[in-house]
Structure formats: structure tokens, C-alpha cells
Amino acid sequence: MQIKNVTRSEKLHKLALTIFSAILVICVAIGLMISVSFLPVRDAELIEIVSTQLPASGVSHPVTAVLLNFRGYDTLLEMAVLLLALIGTWSLAPLDVQADDTRHSPGEMLDSLTRLLTPIIVLVAGYLLWAGAHAPGGAFQAGALLASLGVMIQLTGWKLPIELTGIYLRFIHVCGLVVFLLVAASGWFNSAPFFSLPPDLAGILILLIETFAMLSIGLTLATLFLLGRPHSTP
Amino acid sequence: MTIAILYASTGIGLFSLGLYALIVLTHLLRKLLAINVMSCGVFLVLAGLAAHTPNAIVDPIPHAMVITGIVVAIAATALGLSILLRIHALTGRVHLPGVDEQFDD
Numbered sequence: 001m002q003i004k005n006v007t008r009s010e011k012l013h014k015l016a017l018t019i020f021s022a023i024l025v026i027c028v029a030i031g032l033m034i035s036v037s038f039l040p041v042r043d044a045e046l047i048e049i050v051s052t053q054l055p056a057s058g059v060s061h062p063v064t065a066v067l068l069n070f071r072g073y074d075t076l077l078e079m080a081v082l083l084l085a086l087i088g089t090w091s092l093a094p095l096d097v098q099a100d101d102t103r104h105s106p107g108e109m110l111d112s113l114t115r116l117l118t119p120i121i122v123l124v125a126g127y128l129l130w131a132g133a134h135a136p137g138g139a140f141q142a143g144a145l146l147a148s149l150g151v152m153i154q155l156t157g158w159k160l161p162i163e164l165t166g167i168y169l170r171f172i173h174v175c176g177l178v179v180f181l182l183v184a185a186s187g188w189f190n191s192a193p194f195f196s197l198p199p200d201l202a203g204i205l206i207l208l209i210e211t212f213a214m215l216s217i218g219l220t221l222a223t224l225f226l227l228g229r230p231h232s233t234p
Numbered sequence: 235m236t237i238a239i240l241y242a243s244t245g246i247g248l249f250s251l252g253l254y255a256l257i258v259l260t261h262l263l264r265k266l267l268a269i270n271v272m273s274c275g276v277f278l279v280l281a282g283l284a285a286h287t288p289n290a291i292v293d294p295i296p297h298a299m300v301i302t303g304i305v306v307a308i309a310a311t312a313l314g315l316s317i318l319l320r321i322h323a324l325t326g327r328v329h330l331p332g333v334d335e336q337f338d339d
Contacts, residue, residue, distance in 0.1 A: 021257040029250035036242045036279070041286060047293050062294035063301070071298060078302045085309030089316040140301050217305065224312035 058202025059133040067138065068206045072195050076184065079177040079213060082220050086173065089224055114156045121149040129214050133203065139210035143217025150222025169219070176216025180209050238290070241282025249275030260329050262321065266314045273307045 050062050050070065057065035067075050125142040132138030183205050187196040197205050252272030256265055277300045284296040322328055 025250050025254040032246045037239055044287050047291055063297045066294050066298040074302055081306050082309050085313045088313045092316045092320045
């Protein structure tokens with residue numbers, strides 16, 4: 001009887017907590033809704049600045065121009081965040097590819113599908129990278145596509161030879177950040193500030209940054225997936 | 235109510251759902267998923283309010299911020315998952331200490 005009472009009071013306690021947090025969250029939601037719906041229509045000052053400076057940015061798509069030229073510092077730090085996440089993941093779960101002993105043949109169907117999809121995905125990633133200059137696309141979309149390719153390859157049982165997983169892999173991991181930093185610092189040679197791409201070279205420089213960023217992002221995300229899985233069955 | 239406000243309100247709804255789940259659910263993986271739902275809501279608010287301008291010209295700066303945010307969210311999720319795996323490997327638990335697992339959802 002005593003135990004039953006305790007359980008019931010604990011259940012009531014939990015129910016009260018749930019209802020209290022629900023009311024709290026509803027209040028937050030209503031407050032946010034009110035503040036958003038009474039938000040004044042912004043003046044188009046920033047859009048004007050972007051559209052007037054767009055010819056000097058080297059690309060014709062405004063999002064890419066903002067991402068890699070006008071606010072390139074954000075993107076640089078973002079590459080660093082990706083690298084930090086990889087370092088954090090590795091320090092928590094050390095690279096131990098060999099421990100995964102679930103070796104099974106992917107089967108003929110899956111195998112041929114992977115062989116068919118791999119070049120197509122690489123091609124589409126390259127197109128997305130190129131299209132980023134004038135249409136939606138760019139390094140992040142292409143990198144995500146490459147990462148999905150990496151995940152697919154891992155899931156179907158393909159593995160990199162162990163001698164390739166050392167220094168070369170780490171080189172590709174950091175090349176995006178390093179190339180970005182070098183390009184950003186190259187302005188110093190012309191006694192220009194950090195992150196000032198010369199307008200006549202900006203298009204090529206952005207493509208250079210994006211190519212290496214795509215490789216880094218794709219490989220980093222795929223590696224994050226590899227180490228985000230348990231090595232042995234719990 | 236314009237389309238921009240409608241998108242932003244949907245984003246706020248997603249954010250609130252995620253916030254509620256983050257508070258109430260005790261399983262760490264569910265908490266991580268709740269954080270992801272919250273970040274999706276934030277991205278929807280940003281992308282929606284990008285068109286909240288005169289003549290509904292889309293502002294590219296929030297869109298660029300959303301792209302940055304998505305990648306950071308993926309990286310944070312991966313780090314959170316590996317921390318979760320580590321906690322599970324060390325303690326055998328998937329809840330924070332002090333949580334009564336008896337009343338798990």
C-alpha cells in the first residue's frame with residue numbers, strides 16, 4: 001500500500017512537471033509569434049548593398065557572394081567548427097576501423113547500384129560546385145552530396161585501404177580550411193586587409209576555395225558518420 | 235499575414251515542439267533529436283523572414299547564415315552522438331544522472 005502511494009505521488013509529480021513545462025513552452029511560443037508578427041518590414045538597405053557590390057564579388061549568385069566574399073569570415077570559422085567537431089569526435093571514439101568486423105558481402109544488386117551511383121554522385125557534386133557561382137548550389141551542397149556518397153559506400157561494405165587512412169585523409173580534412181586561410185591572407189601581399197579578394201580574380205579564388213572546401217566538408221561529414229557509430233555491439 | 239510571417243510562425247511552432255521535447259523527454263538521444271528539431275525551426279524562421287522586406291525581395295544574408303547553421307548543426311549532432319556513445323560505454327546509461335529511468339517515456 002505504501003509503495004503504491006509513493007508511485008502514485010511520483011506519477012502525479014511527473015504529470016505536474018509535464019503540464020508546467022507545456023504551459024511554459026506555450027507561453028514562449030505565443031510570445032515569439034507575437035513578436036514575429038509585429039516585426040516591422042525591414043528596409044532593403046542590406047539588399048541594396050549586396051546587389052550593388054555583386055559585380056565586384058566574382059560570382060553572380062547573391063548567396064554565394066555573401067557566403068564566400070562579403071561574409072567569408074563566417075564561412076572560415078564554420079570550416080574550423082567542422083574540424084573541431086571532428087577532433088572532438090575522434091578524441092571520444094578513437095579511429096578503429098578494423099574493429100568493425102561485420103564483414104558481409106553487399107550482394108550483387110547493391111554492389112552494382114553503388115558502382116553506378118558513385119560516378120553519378122561525383123558528377124552532380126561537381127556540377128553543384130560549378131553552378132554555385134550563378135545559381136543555388138556551392139561548396140556546402142556539393143560537400144553534403146559527397147558525404148552522402150561516403151556514407152553509402154561505408155554502408156555497402158566498401159572500405160579504404162588502411163594505408164590511405166593516415167596522413168592523406170587528414171590532409172584532405174584540413175585542406176579546405178588551409179586554402180581558405182591562404183586565400184584570405186593573400187590580400188596582405190597587395191597591402192589590402194584580410195579577406196579582400198581583388199575583383200578581377202575573385203571568381204577564380206572563390207572557385208578555388210569552394211573546391212577544397214567541398215572536399216573537406218564531404219570527407220569530414222563522412223568521417224563523422226563513421227565514428228558516430230558504435231564499434232562493437234553493446 | 236504574409237507568406238514570410240506564415241513560414242516564420244511554422245518555424246516557431248517547430249522550435250516550441252523541440253523545446254518541449256528537450257525539457258520533458260529523458261532519453262539523451264531524444265534530447266539530441268529535439269535540439270535538431272529546434273534548429274530546423276530556427277532555420278525556417280530565418281529563411282522565412284528573409285522575404286519580409288518591401289516588395290518581398292529576398293535578402294541573401296539570412297540564407298547564407300542558414301547554410302552556415304546547417305553545417306554547424308550537423309557537426310554538433312555528430313559530436314553529441316559521440317558523447318552519448320561515450321556516456322553509454324562508460325556508465326551503461328542513456329540518461330543524465332538523477333533522472334528516474336523507471337518513468338521513461
